[in-house]
Amino acid sequence: MAKFPTFPTLYDDCKTLSISDLKRWNYLNPNQYKSGVIKWSSNGNETSSISVVVNTKNENPFLELNYKYGDESRCYKVILVTTLSNLGKGKVWYFLCPITKKRCHKLYLVGGYFLHRNAFNGCMYDSQIKSKKDRNMDKIFGAYFRIDKLYEQLYKKHFKKTYAGKPTKRYLKLIKQIQKAERLTLNDVKKLFNP
Template structure:
């Protein structure tokens, strides 16, 4: 019998994308690693909680992108060394210029992010990864929404606390989210009480 918080969907996945080291081609382009017509060699570092987690050497060759680009990833990963070649493709952008994509080494499909697990980088689908929110219950998602809105009200880092009409809007959304979370929690309690045969039903009174 499941307790409070049980009932989350069980997908055939091996983890969440939020927990994996990733290569994002959009971020690499902003960093200047993706340069059309050039071959760039650079080092990429990952950190978790401000501490170094891993680093790899990237060799991105787009010197002849018409024939296809390649990226070579080599270095030490948490579970061992890696030496992997990844193809790069480009397609015309509706805003002009080009958009660049990795070609997943497993599926061959275009993707902008590759995730590391099992000794290789590949797309989310190929690695059988899901987003954390996909495995949450309705109650977990409601509580997550409440926490997110509270953080927005408090401000954090370079994000200033909202003011004026924006703050009023967020406060109202927070109240609605808190009411939704409380309602779901009470519904869960009632369902558990019914399944257990309890005569005392939870109410909204504290």
């Protein structure tokens, strides 16, 4: 008898809050109380928004979330914690998940709450549900379809190509992926769609 499909919730499709976004939007500056609205959009249309308050003045910094999920209003705090950078330059910010108590850089909205990914059962990443055939195709042709993003990363502001006179691992990995993508010809890609 065939197995019934489960159609898991995909982390890739979930709305997220990340420390890097909060830093970029200047919410994590020291000794500040800042409020604002974070919006998500799809194809240029706003799909949802959330009111946030970040308090780093407090001894126990926090992020307060206020939004509607369906017809229900949600308002709760997520503790923010810091550790000293292993490079000795400042602090590294983390969310402290209200359920798992784990530190994380990203919170996912599943079931109405922004939590650490381990707080949810049955959720997966898109790459985990791909068939073996799809994974093999991605290995062979994936870089070809992602070449624009690879170049974008390579020429991103503040991207370090070298460290102490040697090429960085990240730089070498990007170069390898770009070279692999450029080796593919248009005929190789056409064969993919017309076997």
